[in-house]
Amino acid sequence: MNATLDPKTISPGAQPDAADVRTGAEVLLRVLREQDVEVVFGYPGGAVLPIYDALFKQNSIRHILVRHEQAAVHAAEGYARSTGKTGVVLVTSGPGATNAVTGLVDALMDSIPLICLSGQVPTHLIGNDAFQEADTTGITRPATKHNYLVKRPGDLSRVLHEAFYVARSGRPGPVLVDLPKDIMVGPAPYHPASGAPHRSYRPVSEPAPDAIAQAVEAMRQAKRPLFYTGGGVINAGPEASEALRRLVRMTGFPCTSTLMGLGAYPTTDRQFLGMLGMHGTYEANLATHGCDLLINIGARFDDRVTGRLDAFSPHSTKIHVDIDPSSINKIVRVDMPIVGDAGRALQMMIAAWEGTASADPVAIAAWWKQIDAWRGIDSLRFRQDPSPDAVIKPQHAIRRLYELARETGRDCFVTTEVGQHQMWAAQHFQYEEPNRWMTSGGLGTMGYGLPAAVGVQVGNPDGLVIDIAGEASTLMNIQELGTICQYRLPVKLFILNNRYMGMVRQWQELLHGSRYSESYSEALPDFVKLAEAFHGTGMRATTLGELDDVIRRMLAHDGPVVADICVDETENCFPMIPSGAAHNEMILGPEQNEQAGRITDEGLMLV
Amino acid sequence: MAPVEEAPITAVISVLVENESGVLARVIGLFSGRGYNIESLTVAPVDEARTRSRINIVTTGTSMVIEQIKALLYRLVPVHRVSDLTALGPHLAREMALVKVVSSGELRTEALRISDAFRARAVDTTVGSFVFELTGAPEKIDSFIDLMRPLGLVEVSRTGIAAIIRGPRTI
Numbered sequence A: 001m002n003a004t005l006d007p008k009t010i011s012p013g014a015q016p017d018a019a020d021v022r023t024g025a026e027v028l029l030r031v032l033r034e035q036d037v038e039v040v041f042g043y044p045g046g047a048v049l050p051i052y053d054a055l056f057k058q059n060s061i062r063h064i065l066v067r068h069e070q071a072a073v074h075a076a077e078g079y080a081r082s083t084g085k086t087g088v089v090l091v092t093s094g095p096g097a098t099n100a101v102t103g104l105v106d107a108l109m110d111s112i113p114l115i116c117l118s119g120q121v122p123t124h125l126i127g128n129d130a131f132q133e134a135d136t137t138g139i140t141r142p143a144t145k146h147n148y149l150v151k152r153p154g155d156l157s158r159v160l161h162e163a164f165y166v167a168r169s170g171r172p173g174p175v176l177v178d179l180p181k182d183i184m185v186g187p188a189p190y191h192p193a194s195g196a197p198h199r200s201y202r203p204v205s206e207p208a209p210d211a212i213a214q215a216v217e218a219m220r221q222a223k224r225p226l227f228y229t230g231g232g233v234i235n236a237g238p239e240a241s242e243a244l245r246r247l248v249r250m251t252g253f254p255c256t257s258t259l260m261g262l263g264a265y266p267t268t269d270r271q272f273l274g275m276l277g278m279h280g281t282y283e284a285n286l287a288t289h290g291c292d293l294l295i296n297i298g299a300r301f302d303d304r305v306t307g308r309l310d311a312f313s314p315h316s317t318k319i320h321v322d323i324d325p326s327s328i329n330k331i332v333r334v335d336m337p338i339v340g341d342a343g344r345a346l347q348m349m350i351a352a353w354e355g356t357a358s359a360d361p362v363a364i365a366a367w368w369k370q371i372d373a374w375r376g377i378d379s380l381r382f383r384q385d386p387s388p389d390a391v392i393k394p395q396h397a398i399r400r401l402y403e404l405a406r407e408t409g410r411d412c413f414v415t416t417e418v419g420q421h422q423m424w425a426a427q428h429f430q431y432e433e434p435n436r437w438m439t440s441g442g443l444g445t446m447g448y449g450l451p452a453a454v455g456v457q458v459g460n461p462d463g464l465v466i467d468i469a470g471e472a473s474t475l476m477n478i479q480e481l482g483t484i485c486q487y488r489l490p491v492k493l494f495i496l497n498n499r500y501m502g503m504v505r506q507w508q509e510l511l512h513g514s515r516y517s518e519s520y521s522e523a524l525p526d527f528v529k530l531a532e533a534f535h536g537t538g539m540r541a542t543t544l545g546e547l548d549d550v551i552r553r554m555l556a557h558d559g560p561v562v563a564d565i566c567v568d569e570t571e572n573c574f575p576m577i578p579s580g581a582a583h584n585e586m587i588l589g590p591e592q593n594e595q596a597g598r599i600t601d602e603g604l605m606l607v
Numbered sequence B: 001m002a003p004v005e006e007a008p009i010t011a012v013i014s015v016l017v018e019n020e021s022g023v024l025a026r027v028i029g030l031f032s033g034r035g036y037n038i039e040s041l042t043v044a045p046v047d048e049a050r051t052r053s054r055i056n057i058v059t060t061g062t063s064m065v066i067e068q069i070k071a072l073l074y075r076l077v078p079v080h081r082v083s084d085l086t087a088l089g090p091h092l093a094r095e096m097a098l099v100k101v102v103s104s105g106e107l108r109t110e111a112l113r114i115s116d117a118f119r120a121r122a123v124d125t126t127v128g129s130f131v132f133e134l135t136g137a138p139e140k141i142d143s144f145i146d147l148m149r150p151l152g153l154v155e156v157s158r159t160g161i162a163a164i165i166r167g168p169r170t171i
């Protein structure tokens, strides 16, 4: 079996010499340095005081003090997703660890490599209901890819090196290491990482050549092929996105992407059909429905993507490249499973394709003709009243944001909260490169975007970092404006303020007889004053005439800005495939031909 | 493609794990967290150094679910090996039971007679009770228990199965 072996792995090498015995906290920091950790997002407390003391005495690792432990995890996620490195979080025992749980599950669902270091009560008190004791490994077992409780000083360096290896190997994910206070205070031996393979965890990253050959043969024969790419391509690193671009261009096939995969293939390219799924484009979804070969690279057939399962891409042969064998045949049975790294698989496909062409160029041309007809529906179209005192359409605000941000020529990173604004950001902003789009897809965590933007900005100090937000989500981690101020992070918080939990309001309108139960954002704060209270700059646009000016001022300002963009309160996000419906039962917006999308009773049960 | 509703099958899965704390919780959590069935589960260290344990799990599900269970088990960090004995061919599955029968007179004699036929041993005897020890395939133990029911059966304790492939092959 092929194993992903990282030079910086795991089990201890030579015996430590006497000089290598220091406090557990010092050993911890030394391992972090050896693992190239530059920054830790954290919040102190009793159980981690020895670690904070060790941090105080050194200069190579930077600590970013967040204002809530959940935000520490999201910040580390943003950092990891935008830099390709492993994010590191440090929290205290008890409430520090429990506050981190939402972030850990978020990272687990979205395959983000993280290390969460949590303080724990001293080993002799574990199990005694000691002050700020929680069964952290018990609580986080289903919330992490793996977790450890370090009970012996001799295990400390090995466990920490191993945690990094596990977090970034195979399908990446969060790994928690619970650190009892006595282990941090007392002496512990330091072991460097050794290159020895892990005892048991050795995910396969090299695809089987015959599986690739079979897949490429199917691609040659295909008449209506479609690439369906996902977050796994981003996980596989920028080379994988590069290979995807080459392969898509070589083959001339159309390409769609999940929410998590945006940016792997440039969204402005002609061969890109837009996102697929619940709020995907008409052409992407109908192509998924009508294709005869679906080439899934690093996507996991999520229910937001498949809609009604028995009607999902019913006529296609399915290829699925995934590094996690448990993702394959989990939801949709596929014909050609390929276990391995997306980047490697794409490179092997390129090599196998090179020098040949499609068996049937006429069929491919006809397929494109069909796709272009679907494209003609222009499913993302909306109507913005052009008069200066018109109400701003949220889609228009995002399009202007994109255009004006592009004019700055800066490297732009977008994070989002969760809701309609998130979907509009996926549909109307453009992503030319991977690692520029950070969103909470799997867990859909409101409050993700602002702390994630903190992490992105820390990892990319020269980047233009914008959180495209909703007013309700923003309030879930608004305290991070404090972090943003403290570290002078020039994050732009761009709030599409519709005074509603818009996504909830939309479902209530479409599925619950317009009974807007508890979805109005009552008693909203004045976001401009809020920005000022946190020593930032606030701006507001209430009409179309004010929009461009506010965006320009926001982009030109070199400090943090909160832009309160008051948008149409009743706008809905289209297209939409209602839960439980098939891809060809999409509801289009009022601007497109109204197609009656039937919402079944079964759909009401789904989320 | 439509997920075809198939009939559930029973599978015996053996998992070789690193003998570390929490590993059993991980395995069980995987089943409970995803709504999979565990019909029986046994675990004990199987190497000299006691660093590796073997877990034998009996579970039921469609073939897609069984495949998923195996892939999920294999993905756990402390798991060395996952083998589906049901898929690997003929295998042996044995368990041990302790069965308590409280009765007197005719019923008591009958219980003793049946236990003899099943090669169960009376490992504890009082004037009013027996504890029988019985080893065998789960079906054999089921039928023994069925027969004991009218004869004063009051309590059963079973180990769950240990399983192994027949012949020279190993997992």
Ligand SMILES: Cc1cc2nc3c(=O)[nH]c(=O)nc-3n(C[C@H](O)[C@H](O)[C@H](O)COP(=O)(O)OP(=O)(O)OC[C@H]3O[C@@H](n4cnc5c(N)ncnc54)[C@H](O)[C@@H]3O)c2cc1C
Pocket: A109, A110, A111, A170, A171, A172, A229, A230, A231, A232, A233, A235, A236, A257, A258, A259, A260, A261, A275, A276, A277, A278, A279, A280, A297, A298, A299, A300, A301, A302, A304, A305, A321, A322, A323, A324, A327, A340, A341, A342, A343, A418, A419, A422, A423, A440, A441, A442, A443, A444, A445, A503
């Ligand atoms: C309000 C809301 C609406 C949404 N609507 C949509 C929608 O309309 N369309 C949509 O697409 N999503 C939507 N989502 C997101 C959705 O819930 C899922 O998060 C998303 O579809 C999953 O993306 P993915 O399939 O790319 O998988 P990811 O979650 O990104 O998983 C990555 C997959 O790649 C594999 N992988 C990891 N690393 C590698 C590697 N190196 N090589 C190969 N494989 C690898 C992993 O094992 C995994 O199977 C929505 C979310 C929210 C909150």
Ligand SMILES: Cc1ncc(C[n+]2csc(CCOP(=O)(O)OP(=O)(O)O)c2C)c(N)n1
Pocket: A417, A418, A419, A420, A421, A422, A444, A445, A446, A469, A470, A471, A472, A473, A474, A496, A498, A500, A501, A502, A503, A504
């Ligand atoms: C922590 C959390 N709680 C609840 C939800 C359910 N939810 C999904 S979208 C949404 C409304 C979001 O409102 P807002 O941030 O204003 O965004 P909008 O949809 O209006 O753009 C809610 C409540 C969630 N995703 N996350």
Ligand SMILES: [Mg+2]
Pocket: A419, A470, A471, A472, A496, A497, A498, A499, A500, A501, A502
């Ligand atoms: Mg809102």
